[in-house]
Amino acid sequence: xxxxxxxxxxxxxxxxxxxxxxxxxxxxxxxxxxxxxxxxxxxxxxxxxxxxxxxxxxxxxxxxxxxxxxxxxxxxxxxxxxxxxxxxxxxxxxxxxxxxxxxxxxxxxxxx
Amino acid sequence: xxxxxxxxxxxxxxxxxxxxxxxxxxxxxxxxxxxxxxxxxxxxxxxxxxxxxxxxxxxxxxxxxxxxxxxxxxxxxxxxxxxxxxxxxxxxxxxxxxxxxxxxxxxxxxxxxxxxxxxxxxxxxxxxxxxxxxxxxxxxxxxxxxxxxxxxxxxxxxxxxxxxxxxxxxxxxxxxxxxxxxxxxxxxxxxxxxxxxxxxxxxxxxxxxxxxxxxxxxxxxxxxxxxxxxxxxxxxx
Numbered sequence: 001x002x003x004x005x006x007x008x009x010x011x012x013x014x015x016x017x018x019x020x021x022x023x024x025x026x027x028x029x030x031x032x033x034x035x036x037x038x039x040x041x042x043x044x045x046x047x048x049x050x051x052x053x054x055x056x057x058x059x060x061x062x063x064x065x066x067x068x069x070x071x072x073x074x075x076x077x078x079x080x081x082x083x084x085x086x087x088x089x090x091x092x093x094x095x096x097x098x099x100x101x102x103x104x105x106x107x108x109x110x111x112x
Numbered sequence: 113x114x115x116x117x118x119x120x121x122x123x124x125x126x127x128x129x130x131x132x133x134x135x136x137x138x139x140x141x142x143x144x145x146x147x148x149x150x151x152x153x154x155x156x157x158x159x160x161x162x163x164x165x166x167x168x169x170x171x172x173x174x175x176x177x178x179x180x181x182x183x184x185x186x187x188x189x190x191x192x193x194x195x196x197x198x199x200x201x202x203x204x205x206x207x208x209x210x211x212x213x214x215x216x217x218x219x220x221x222x223x224x225x226x227x228x229x230x231x232x233x234x235x236x237x238x239x240x241x242x243x244x245x246x247x248x249x250x251x252x253x254x255x256x257x258x259x260x261x262x263x264x265x266x267x268x269x270x271x272x273x274x275x276x277x278x279x280x281x282x283x284x285x286x287x288x289x290x291x292x293x294x295x296x297x298x299x300x301x302x303x304x305x306x307x308x309x310x311x312x313x314x315x316x317x318x319x320x321x322x323x324x325x326x327x328x329x330x331x332x333x334x335x336x337x338x339x340x341x342x343x344x345x346x347x348x349x
Contacts, residue, residue: 006306007344010337078307079272 009071016068023061048110055111062103070096113137116187118145120157121199124206129197130154142182142190143171146198146210159210166324169258172265173210174199179265181324201265217261217278224281224309225300230293239293247290254287254332256325263319263329275308279319279329282310286332289339301336301343310336 034044048054070092077083077092113136119129132149143161150157161171166184173182175190176197190196204212232239241248263279264270270278277285285304288294304310313333320328343349 001306003302003305003309003340004344004349006309006311007340007349010311011341011344075312079269079312084307 009074013068013071016064016071019060019064020068023057023064026057027061045110050111055107058107058110059104062107063100065103066096066100069099116145116191117195118149119195119197120146120149120210121206122157122209124208127206127209129199136187140187142173142175142180142185142187142196142198145187145196146173146182157210158208167258169260172201172260172262174201174265179262179322181260181262184324201261203265203267203270204261212261214261217264217280218259220277220281221259221284223303224277224285225296225303226281226284226288228288228291228294229296231295232293241292245292247292250332250335251287251290254283254290254327254329257283257327258325260324262322262324266318266322268316268318269312269314273308273312276312277304277309279313279333282313282336283327283329283332286329286335289336297339298343298348301340302349304336305340305349310340313337 034047073095074088074092077088116134116136118132118134120132121127122130132153134145134148134153137144143164146157146159147161150159159171159173161183162168163170164183166181169181171182172179174180174197175182175185176192176195179201180190182198187196198210200206200210200212204214204217207213230239243249243252257280259280261280263283267276267279269276282304285300289297289300294300306312310333313330315330315334317328317330320330323329340349
């Protein structure tokens with residue numbers, strides 16, 4: 001892979017890490033708030049159903065994870081297994097799509 | 113003073129430690145110990161040194177598990193559990209005993225575009241560089257590398273990825289990237305980006321911890337990451 005593409009991946013991973021840092025704080029804050037007095041599915045759904053703000057927030061969260069995790073895994077595969085070819089890239093694209101698909105399915109599931 | 117128990121690596125990649133007993137003296141350096149063994153106990157021992165005063169960078173070895181410059185390392189500082197274990201530097205092929213093949217280490221300096229390229233000739237006036245400028249101060253902090261290979265030997269990323277340029281080559285590239293007179297930076301940033309370059313650094317800081325000249329290659333590598341990112345955003349990479 002060219003120096004430009006490698007550098008682009010690095011920048012994208014750092015940028016997604018910044019987004020994730022914020023998302024994790026909001027997510028944890030919400031969890032602490034939500035579990036007061038017990039946690040029920042009905043309570044969660046009452047907050048998320050039809051809420052465009054929560055839909056937007058968790059969509060950003062899931063998409064940032066879909067970008068961030070495969071790039072990190074790429075380095076792990078390269079360093080630990082010495083796997084650096086096109087096969088690695090294809091596996092990671094599939095992995096990214098799988099995270100995005102399952103994550104977005106969950107987000108839409110609590111929205112509708 | 114009780115004599116020193118010294119274990120010295122003999123052989124190449126395959127080999128074993130040989131035990132020696134060496135008289136102990138005040139202010140004795142590890143290089144003094146190796147030299148005593150070679151001159152008095154076993155003249156077949158291979159090791160490398162030149163200046164003996166911490167300038168040439170040729171006497172680095174693995175001393176009790178950590179890479180060090182042996183000419184400036186006092187035995188008192190490293191003698192633990194009545195044992196001194198001397199081995200060749202890690203991450204480099206062993207030629208014999210304590211001597212490693214440094215070619216790959218220095219070839220990587222060339223791959224990182226570690227040589228200065230200016231634009232002036234002898235008819236031009238000197239370039240005026242402000243010694244207080246941020247760029248020049250960053251160069252000053254990193255310029256005193258003696259090429260001993262201690263950082264390279266201590267780097268876990270080099271161990272995991274044989275193509276990784278390593279802390280010393282990247283530190284050298286950083287000094288040139290910050291040198292206002294150099295005109296080869298676009299090419300240099302391309303050379304140090306990516307899987308074999310600055311982006312592979314895990315910031316473990318073993319290089320910074322072990323550098324005998326108190327240089328922080330980790331800081332230089334972080335600087336390279338910033339410069340590469342800026343070049344990328346300006347479409348100059």
